[in-house]
Amino acid sequence: MLDVAARAGVSGQTVSRVVNGSPRVDPVTRARVEEAMAQLGYRPHRAARALRTGRTHTIGLVATTLATIGNSRMLQAVVDAATVRGYAVVVVTLDAASGIADAFARLRDQGVDGAIVLNEATAVVRDAVAPAGLALVVVDSPPDERFAVVQTDHAAGARAATEHLLGLGHAAVWHLAGPEGSFAAAERERGWRAALVEAGQQVPAPVRGDWTAASGHALAGALPSEATAVFAANDQMALGALRALADAGRRVPEDVSVVGFDDVTDAADYRPPLTTVRQDFDALGAAALAALVAAIEGDDQRPVLLPAPLVMRASTGPAPRA
Structure with missing residues (x-):
């Protein structure tokens, strides 16, 4: 040195x-x-450094599943950010047989310096008691004095998507919502609802999916014939909606406009290319890792709120004339 x-x-x-x-x-x-x-x-030398500093330079990541695109991209983003800072990452997933206390215990056994909790797992951690001395950062959660919070501005992104559709002349915007218990889904629904109320437009009852394209297909297939604008809570459900509309002989965007959320890698290659709200997973991972390192070092952390801009493509257009 x-x-x-x-x-x-x-x-x-x-x-x-x-x-x-x-x-x-x-x-x-x-x-x-x-x-x-x-x-x-x-x-x-990681082992020698751990003996000298009392830190392993290993962090934990807790998620309910890694099967969803959002969680897998967040995992990659956190691992990339951790690698740059010289940290290793241990991943623990929650299932019906193991609760958050068991996840924390497993991370403790691996000697982690702190942990990042992702998305749907945040609902569990908010009701749990974190082990003393374990620094925590939660991605997507209301502010909480027990841990640092990093999140995307889901509500603002959803509001922008809805306002875009209203600005194209659509009288109502239908919402394919995410699952109950998801903070991100609730925030996106909140932004959608607020935009409609502020514009004095009707608020159709949201229909709830599970983030998958299959659920988007099923939900969009059940929409009423008068629906001309759809905001899906993620791009996968938007993809299913595009297929359902095509199956029904309805053109996008000539008959129905569709907006997603996340801006997944393939969104620009959907047919038509998808208008969506971009969630910057790389920035989220970097911010979560930076917040965790600061928490490990005992620094105070304010909540981090990252913007979610609207990305305009070809899946939205003016409302069809009656």
Whole structure:
């Protein structure tokens, strides 16, 4: 480390902070230290560092499932951000046989310094008692003094999607909602509802799916014939809706406009390319990891709210004339 410090022209403490993933290092200085480490072939010894610092530089990630696109993309984003900061990631999934207490116990057994809790699992952690000394960051949750919160502005994104459809002349916007118990689904429904109420338009009863394209297909197939605009709570349900509308002989966007949420990698290749709300999973992962490192170091953290911009493509158009 002294050789790295000399090569980079910094103190040994600065090198230590870079090695330990501290956010208290200027990006230019961090890059200079990392370049010196690469030139000298320096690699920290994880076990020795854990003995010296009392930290393993391993974090946990808790999720209900990794099968959904949102959760799998968040996992990738967290792993990428953790790798940059020199952290390893241990993943624990919840099922009917194991509760959040068991998940925390398993992470404790692996000696993690802290944990990130994803999406649907946040409803469980809010009702649980976190182990003392375990730093926690929760992705998608109301503010809570027990842990740091990082989230997408789901409500604002949903509002923008709904206002876009209303601005195209659609009298009502139908909502294919996400599952009950999901914070993200509830926030997206809230934004959709608020936009309709503010515009003085009718609020159709939302129909609830389970994030899958199959549920979007089933729900859209049951929409009334007068529905000309649909906001789906995620892109997968929007994909199912596109198929259902095609099956019924209804054209998108000439007869029905469709908007999704997430902007998954394939959204631009749907037929037609999907207008959707972008959720920046890379930024979410980086923000969650940064918040967790700060929590591990005992720093106070304010809630992080990331924007969710509307991405306009070809699946929306003016309301059809009567």
